[in-house]
Amino acid sequence: MSTNSNLSLKSANIEPDLALGHPGELAMRAIFPSPIDWKEENLKGMMRDSISVGFAAFINSQHFFFLATSSAKGHCDASFKAREYNAAGEPLPAVLVIDAQHVAFPDYAGNGLYNSLGNIAENPHVGMLFVDFEHQRRGRLNGKAEIVSASDELRRIWPMAQSVVLVTVEQAFGNCPARIPQMHMEQGSDRSKA
Known part of the structure; x- marks a missing residue:
């Protein structure tokens, strides 16, 4: 990429x-x-400073993740990032492992506040939390993010993305499953109701 x-x-x-x-x-x-x-x-x-094959499979299978960012002055923001569906109704990846050192996720047009992108523009450090409630597993990834324009290659993956965030891994690790409630995803429940 x-x-x-x-x-x-x-x-x-x-x-x-x-x-x-x-x-x-x-x-x-x-x-x-x-x-x-x-x-x-x-x-x-x-x-670890890289993503193992098993952790990559876990990340790629997630429907959503939580993103932590901070401005240059330390003002924090936490957000929920989830997958979209293409015109044919097929789910698109919420996040994609590019290689052992990089993950990418799309940024879609939203409310126009740009809390996450604005923070990344000032401070590249991000934290990503992945939780699989069905299997009571979680993993974390910390790294440096950069905002890249949605190229033709990226638009094939995420056709509606206005930009993509590329994260270079600094720390990737599983996290203990303590206190994760077991929940089940209903098929299609993450589809927009609009």
């Missing part, structure tokens, strides 16, 4: 988290000890 049409306004090269976490995470671990003694080795085993 070509990404030469970057629409982002960001210019700073922001470094990823340290392997063991940033100072705030380390301080909270000291205040609230866990039964797990996190060491750099076991964190590296859990938090």
Whole structure:
């Protein structure tokens, strides 16, 4: 996938988290000890800088995901991103793993506030949370995002997208299934009622 049409306004090269976490995470671990003694080795085993084949299959199968973004000044936004359907009624991917280092998802015209895209334009760091309520599984992906225009190649995947967000993986990991309620998706229940 070509990404030469970057629409982002960001210019700073922001470094990823340290392997063991940033100072705030380390301080909270000291205040609230866990039964797990996190060491750099076991964190590296859990938090990978690439997407495994199994995690890619999990991501590609999701109907939706949650996206966390923040402006340059740290003002946060969390949003729900879900798949669309093409003119023939076939579901389009909500997100697509491009390779072990990249995922992409479409941006559709919405209410015109551009909370997520506006934040990405200022601060490339994003968090993505994938939850499969039927099988009570979840996974997380953190990385750097860039906004790319919807090329012909991307329009074949997402014909209604006005742009696409390409995320370069910094951390990809499964997350424990604790407290995920079991829910079942009804066929076609994610279709627009409009």
